[in-house]
Amino acid sequence: MMAILWLLSLSLPTLGAHVLISCAYKSLCQLSLLSGNDVVLQCDHPRALWYFSSILEEDTLLLSSMPNIKKLPGGGLQLTNPQPSQTGLYSCQDNDNALVVEYEIDFQDVTNLHITHKDLGQKPLQNETLDLGGRVLMFTHWEPWQDCNRCGEPGERKRLGYCYIQEEPLEKPLPCRLYLGQEKVESRLMQPELQVESCLVPCNPIKEINQPYFIFDSYQLSKLTNSMWLTCPLASIYR
Numbered sequence: 001m002m003a004i005l006w007l008l009s010l011s012l013p014t015l016g017a018h019v020l021i022s023c024a025y026k027s028l029c030q031l032s033l034l035s036g037n038d039v040v041l042q043c044d045h046p047r048a049l050w051y052f053s054s055i056l057e058e059d060t061l062l063l064s065s066m067p068n069i070k071k072l073p074g075g076g077l078q079l080t081n082p083q084p085s086q087t088g089l090y091s092c093q094d095n096d097n098a099l100v101v102e103y104e105i106d107f108q109d110v111t112n113l114h115i116t117h118k119d120l121g122q123k124p125l126q127n128e129t130l131d132l133g134g135r136v137l138m139f140t141h142w143e144p145w146q147d148c149n150r151c152g153e154p155g156e157r158k159r160l161g162y163c164y165i166q167e168e169p170l171e172k173p174l175p176c177r178l179y180l181g182q183e184k185v186e187s188r189l190m191q192p193e194l195q196v197e198s199c200l201v202p203c204n205p206i207k208e209i210n211q212p213y214f215i216f217d218s219y220q221l222s223k224l225t226n227s228m229w230l231t232c233p234l235a236s237i238y239r
């Protein structure tokens with residue numbers, strides 16, 4: 001008997017265990033996501049053709065038979081357990097090869113997630129400036145805090161952050177790998193972050209609590225594994 005144990009935590013709107021990503025017709029959306037977490041890229045065209053160009057290689061591939069990628073009947077593309085190596089441009093075209101929608105996605109490595117608890121004095125990663133011919137700012141771009149996991153008593157809330165690079169203060173920042181392409185950079189900031197803090201909110205029976213989850217590790221337990229020691233990275237003095 002094999003059992004898979006998922007270690008779960010927060011994140012985004014989901015369809016089953018999939019995060020749904022959408023983008024306006026004929027637009028390019030650039031975003032960062034966590035590797036290891038299933039996503040569906042939406043493309044509203046029943047006979048969609050999907051192409052992929054990796055950030056690490058020059059080739060453009062017609063996506064039809066990659067083991068962890070599946071085209072859905074409505075036109076969407078389902079990526080199961082996407083890897084950082086699958087960072088790149090996903091382009092959806094109609095059967096006349098006209099662009100329907102494009103996604104440029106930086107799958108940041110969830111196995112390197114940097115976890116800190118604000119109220120235990122743990123500091124998130126600090127901004128850095130890099131010299132890449134010109135100076136650029138590398139920083140963690142935070143998503144909004146999730147809702148508190150308890151009400152009427154002390155609880156915790158979380159937020160996710162991704163590595164971004166910005167050239168000038170007023171320019172739009174880009175996910176690090178999309179900015180860097182194949183360029184190698186040694187920096188601790190080249191990883192996603194999770195921050196936890198304590199919270200105390202009154203109960204509001206009308207409000208729906210928004211605590212989506214993400215997977216940051218999974219273990220397969222088998223007969224060969226007699227016993228296993230699991231340490232929960234989010235275990236805390238508040239629970």
Ligand SMILES: *[C@@H]1O[C@H](CO)[C@@H](O)[C@H](O)[C@H]1NC(C)=O
Pocket residue numbers: 127137139166
């Ligand atoms: C890091 O840079 C971002 C983007 O410019 C900025 O919003 C943030 O306040 C900076 N953080 C610190 C601690 O300077």
